[in-house]
Amino acid sequence: MRLEVKQLDFGYRDKRVGSGVSLSLEAGEVLCLLGPNGSGKTTLFKTMLGLLPAQGGTVLVDGADLKSRAREEVARLVSYVPQAHAAFFPFTVEEVVLMGRTAHLGVFSSPSRRDREAALSAIARMQIEHLADSVYTRISGGERQLTLIARALAQDARIVVMDEPTANLDFGNQVRVLQHIQALARSGIGVLLSTHDPDHAFICADRVVMLHDGKRMRMGAPDEAITAASLRELYGVSVEVTRIETESGVRRTACIPLLQREPGLTRWRVQ
């Protein structure tokens, strides 16, 4: 199972947002999309999912053009986790997760007991069983994010596209979401996520793609793609990227933003 984008032009009817973007994602892999506000991350995702028409280029889902597939078929192959949002009606968490089963139901059918079991097991996988009967509109932002990921799991697609899954979450919930993303990849699901924090790419991504002004800037392994130079180009700020080792022996690369306008005056060293 492979999600592939070739020379994609995307945007809205009267506004081109990005052009010529190519990337691909295999099941079992985590691909992290980095880009500043307004660089077109969400628009790219929506176009890849067929929610917006592509203005040029192609999206291939499991080898076939997205346009040739029915909505339900796409939904069975690729699921989408939008940014946690307010819902309009007070559905319970279980009902929201159950909505993920829709692509597996006939047009006139309602979820069966097996669908309910699938929803409950997705809820259990996200460790939010205690929320199952809670009303979605009355839980916290972090809990909503976990609910939406559970819904994507219930959808049972091999690839999950997540739009800023860590946005607006507190530190603990961000770490929890990253843990879940890693666990999903280990279970054979491909995850494409966007984030504002390059450190998240170091924590959980196999590859990184950078989007700048609607164009692909770089793509590669996190250690190759995320450098002081590329972050400066992407975000226009000075950053140091350094290898760190904690006292307990955890080694990781991390980004240290420099607040000085002119780099070189004072340097923070973490070693």
Added chain:
Amino acid sequence: MTSARVPAALAGACAALVLLVVVAFAVGRFPVSAADLASILWTHLTGAEHGLDPTIETVVLRIRGPRVAAALLIGAALAAAGAAYQNMFRNPLVSPDILGVSAGAAVGAVLGIFLSLNVIMIQSLAFAFGLAAVGLVYVTANAVRGHDPLLVLVLAGVVVGSLLGACVALMKYLADPYNQLPAITFWLLGSLASASPDDVWSTLPLMLLGLIPMWLLRWRINLLSLDDEEARALGVETGRIRLVVIAAATLMTSAAVAISGVIGWIGLVMPHFARLLVGPDFSRLLPTSILLGAGFLLGVDTLARTVARIEIPLGVLTAFVGTPLFLWQLATARRGWQ
């Protein structure tokens, strides 16, 4: 919403409905006791003799019966259509009026009265104009692109509705003030006084024709209350399903307006109450809304023909009863749509 409360709520609503039906027959200028009602209905079904005054039979089968049946049908239809519209427009404050349906049907019926057509023609015109109004709203909304499609649809409904309102005003202005104007005014205020068995039998299939797709699509209708893109990402062809549900709800609303005139508030308030009772899942919301709508309109119609010496227009009474109910609801329980 715990699922244990749902059967209890539905059973309570059913019991209240049966009680309301008995009361509706019992009150009025010619009271019919529950025992008489039961024996007449029983003998009507079995063909046996009941041995009661034939006047009672006439009251039950020809006068009060059709009226009770029409009240139940129309209340149910308006509430079901309202529940569907509210889910589709993700807004608990919309009602069948939102797409100009009621206004369109009103124009059709008023035109029929204005042209002194017979009852069947009036009903057909109401129905045709109701559908035409929705068609116009839908085409307008599709022509205007680049905005939130739902917002455009609602705005188009408001604009088309006010245009149709002007058409009604024009016809009232031109109508014969002695015959037609009272008829038009009376009809616009809403009434079930003239409901006949034929009205009921001709409306019933239309109501079912609207209700069946709504019930079959009940799970997908839940997903229409999500963001459009989100629903599509979950595998729902939102455009097609929305079209079917709008057509079904419009059919039910027009059919109701054609026999009863414009009765507001039910499509707005009843689904809202139903949601508070059983939660937003459409497979529970639809039957609950139908029970509440049917009971509410029957109760209000019983009041309309009994509280005063003259009959009070239904549209007036539903607004008088519905407004305080809705305001009380708004003030005490926000949880229904927060």
